[in-house]
Amino acid sequence: MEQRIEPFVEYLAVERGLSLNTLDSYRRDLESFFRYLGPEVPAVTVRQVQVISYLAYLRKLGRANTTVSRNLASIRSFYHFLVREEIIEADPTVNVETPKVEKRLPKVLTVGEVERLLEAPDSMTAAGSRDKAMLELLYATGIRVSELISIQLDDLNLAAGFLRCMGKGSKERIIPFGEIAQQALLHYINWGRPQLTRAKVSRAVFLNHLGDQMSRQGFWKLLKKYAHASGIVTDITPHTLRHSFATHLLERGADLRAVQEMLGHADISTTQIYTHVTRTRLKEAYVSAHPRA
Template sequence: MKDLITHFIHYLTVERGLAKNTLESYQRDLTAYCTYVREEGFTDINQTTRAQIMGYLMRLQEQGRATATISRNVASIRAFYQFLLREKITDKDPSVNLESPKIEKKLPQVLSVTEVETLLNGPDAHMPAGMRDKAMLELLYATGIRVSELVSLNLADVNLAMGFIKCFGKGSKERIIPLGRLAIENVRGYIERSRPLLKKRGSDEALFLNHHGRRLSRQGFWKIIKKYAQVANSNKEVTPHTLRHSFATHLLENGADLRSVQEMLGHADISTTQIYTHVTKTRLKEVYAKAHPRA
């Protein structure tokens, strides 16, 4: 079964071109599922039944796993069996009609414009690392890109003269996103004055570098944004994704159309973007409740 998972991951990589993080999720979910199946005494994929899958999902539930995690496991298992059926490795699909647990859609945490400004003003732009941090935060809020896309940016992906960046999202899909004046100024300042001091013998192409001169990692940026959230004394849970949510919400609040926001965020389905319309409606209700004398 381990070889079958490897075969499946290779198919997802070559044929579907899925992102690295997605591939790792499939690998992790299916490895755990197959370990459970072996513990139950099944070594042949053709022996597994719906009962084994349900037993595995129940174990995840007993372990206190989140509904989203269980739902993702169902999707991984379903895709795996469909692949095996299509490749004629098995003649049955025990995952047919397997229902995913319903996930309660939570509205994303969003910062107000004032809270964003406080966060973005946290770094000391007189220091090389502070100048880099300021440029990253400004760029993240200006474009709404994911943190994985941010740390993957190369110098060649940034066109400050024309005012845009090029990034590769999920499924290696390329998109072009405009930059605002403040983001351009801070990224240019970082490239001209801070990056040469951080570079040392490190990467020639990576845009954002750590203190070793190598490409900054996702974990590295996570620590950076947590530090500035503490400096800003934010009582909200601030993550790299918080600026992405704030970017989308603030655009819609100021009249941007949903299709344009969808394109900038890199959402394949507009229904994913529509959650931000619910956020803006919620915020409107809050403003009304506070401002109207008879609310």
């Protein structure tokens, strides 16, 4: 099993430039599939009926359609790779139906909730100035939290108000940010960050209390703390600010293609989900305000 999976994972890393988290997800899905089949079933002998049987097994365990669909996608990619490498001739995932996944509208904050959240950190402390800068930049650019914590000093053009960001698949994009985020970053980098470095040499912009690069988990805890402090009852995640960024832009007339480029979406259909959010919010406003709604 390992002899087959690892070359596939290496291909995903080198040829497609996928992140470590995504590679681990592929690996876990495939290891689960082959554990189900048992050691006596080589990967190259798998047939369509066994793939279908595994998907039925996942449903029997109560797995959501999204999980079943993701597992099938991992298995399908693996066998596409084996066919491509001429290790097998027939792909056992051909014509296996992908479970229908209901598209859920992303949760977004109101402009008022975002403003309360961004005002929650105390900028007069080193950590608070960092937290303020992180939150402002996240909402100003719509970047992912993994992209946020990976920002290096050389990635920022503070004078022009631009950020260079390396997204999924090592794709670079340039994203503008406004004056408020610019001022928060200047305050943090010039005053707060030097207090957090603890004499360590680091090019990472956002540092923790030990002077090391901020982690995803560390930022998650900070976000939860400030959401609670600002009275936000929505179950907020780092992606909530990304969703809010896109929705608020489209509500105010931003071009869909421009939002797609800033978010780093390869397919515009991914960005179009936010147009559904804006229509839903418009309908809610109409129903609540119109006397004959």
